[in-house]
Amino acid sequence: MRFDPKLIQQLQTARRITALTGAGISKESGIPTFREAQTGLWENYEATELATPQAFQRNPKLVWEWYQWRRSLVTQAEPNPAHMALVLMEQRVPTFRLITQNVDGLHQRAGSRNIIELHGNILRTKCFEHNHLVDHWQEDGQIPPRCPVCGGQLRPDVVWFGENLPSSAIQRAAAAAQQTDIFLSIGTSGLVNPAASLPYMAIEAGALLVEVNPDHPPLTIYADYQLTSPAGEILPELVTQIWPSKGANS
Numbered sequence: 584m585r586f587d588p589k590l591i592q593q594l595q596t597a598r599r600i601t602a603l604t605g606a607g608i609s610k611e612s613g614i615p616t617f618r619e620a621q622t623g624l625w626e627n628y629e630a631t632e633l634a635t636p637q638a639f640q641r642n643p644k645l646v647w648e649w650y651q652w653r654r655s656l657v658t659q660a661e662p663n664p665a666h667m668a669l670v671l672m673e674q675r676v677p678t679f680r681l682i683t684q685n686v687d688g689l690h691q692r693a694g695s696r697n698i699i700e701l702h703g704n705i706l707r708t709k710c711f712e713h714n715h716l717v718d719h720w721q722e723d724g725q726i727p728p729r730c731p732v733c734g735g736q737l738r739p740d741v742v743w744f745g746e747n748l749p750s751s752a753i754q755r756a757a758a759a760a761q762q763t764d765i766f767l768s769i770g771t772s773g774l775v776n777p778a779a780s781l782p783y784m785a786i787e788a789g790a791l792l793v794e795v796n797p798d799h800p801p802l803t804i805y806a807d808y809q810l811t812s813p814a815g816e817i818l819p820e821l822v823t824q825i826w827p828s829k830g831a832n833s
Contacts, residue, residue: 584812584816584817584820585824586810586820586821586824587808590793590808591824591825593764593765593791594765594821594825595825595826597676597764597765598676598677598678598764599676599677599678599679599762599763599764599765600672600676600678600679600680600763600764600765600766600767601679601680601681601682601759601760601763601765601766601767601785601790602669602672602679602680602681602682602766602767602769603682603683603684603760603766603767603768603769603771603778603781603782604669604681604682604683604684604685604690604769604770604771605683605684605685605769605770605771605772605778606684606685606770606771606772607769607770607771607796607797607798607813607814608663608665608666608685608689608769608770608814608815609660609685609687609689609770610770611663611665611770611813611814611815612660612661612662612663612666612687612689613656613659613660614656614657614660614687614689615656628649631744633645633646633649634646634741634743634744635743635744635745636743636745636746637745639711639736639738639743643711643726643727643736643738644726644727646727646738647726647727647737647738648726650705650738650739650741653705654705654706654739657687657688657689657705657706658706660687660689661689661692662689662690662692662693663689663815664815664816664818664819665769665770665813665814665815665818665819666689666690666692666693666695667693667694667819668818668819668821668822669681669690669693669695669818670693670694670695671822671826672822672825673695673696673697675825675826678763679697680697680699680755680759680763681695681697681698681699682698682699682701682756682759682760682778682781683698683699683700683701684701684702684771684775684778685702686700686702686703686704686705686741687704687705687706688704688705688706699752699755699756699759700752701742701748701749701752701753701756701777701778702741702742702748703739703740703741703742703749704740704741705739705740705741707739707740708720708737708738708739708740709737709738709739709740710730710732710733710735710736710737710738711730711735711736711737711738712730712733712735712736713730713732713733713735715730715732716740717730717731717732717737719731720737748777753777756777756778756781757781757784759781760781760782760784760785760788760790761784761785761787761788762788763785763788763790764790764791765790765791765792765793766781766782766785766786766790766791766792766793767793767794767795768782768792768793768794768795768796768802768806769795769796769814769818770795770796770814771796771800772798772800773800773801773802774800774801779802782802782805783805786805791807791808792805792806792807792808793806793807793808793810794806794808794809794810795810795812795814795817795818796809796810796811796814797811797812797813799811
C-alpha cells in the first residue's frame with residue numbers, strides 16, 4: 584500500500600497531530616456499534632431506549648444489567664492494530680492528542696496516554712445522585728449497587744442521551760482541533776455533535792484533514808486525503824511509511 588508522498592512528508596514534519604476516533608475503530612476489535620441490533624437476551628430492546636436517565640429512573644436494574652452485558656463485550660475485546668498504530672504515533676509526534684467518542688477504554692489498554700474521552704468510559708462507575716466516581720462498593724446483592732459515600736444508586740460513567748458532555752472534555756477537544764497541524768478523523772460517522780464539529784474547527788484553523796473510513800460520511804468531501812480501508816489495515820502501514828527506519832513494531 585502506497586500513500587501520496589506529500590501526505591507522508593506532511594505527517595513526518597507535523598509538530599502537532601490530533602486524532603478523533605469513533606465506533607469504526609472499536610468495531611474492528613469485535614465491539615458492535617451502539618446502534619447495531621442487540622442480541623440474545625437484549626434483542627427486544629433498543630439501545631437508544633436504555634441509555635437515558637429516564638430509563639434508569641424507571642428501571643435501574645434493567646439498565647445496570649444491560650451495561651453489565653456491554654461491559655462483558657468490552658472486556659473480552661482486545662486493542663487492534665489501529666489502536667497500536669496510534670500509540671506509536673503518539674510516541675513520535677511532539678504534540679499528539681487523541682479524542683475518542685468510544686467508551687470501551689481500548690485506547691488506554693493499547694497504551695495511549697493523552698486521551699480526551701468525550702462520552703465517558705463504560706468501565707468506570709459513578710453515583711447517579713452526585714456524579715462522583717466510585718471505585719469500590721459493597722456487593723450485597725442490590726442491583727444496581729449502592730454508592731458507599733451517599734447510598735445513591737450507581738451507574739456507568741458514560742454520557743446518556745439527554746445529558747451534556749463533560750465541559751472540560753469539550754473544551755480540551757476544541758482546543759486540540761484548533762491548535763493542530765493535521766487532524767485525523769478515524770472510523771467516525773461525522774453525524775454526532777459536538778464531536779462532528781471538531782474536524783471543521785480544524786479545517787477553519789488551517790489544519791490538513793485526513794479521513795480514515797471505508798464508508799463515506801458527510802465529512803469526506805472536505806477531507807484533503809481520504810483513506811478508504813479499515814483503520815486496522817491502513818494506520819499501521821501509514822506509520823511504517825512515515826517512520827520507515829523505526830518500523831511499525833519498534
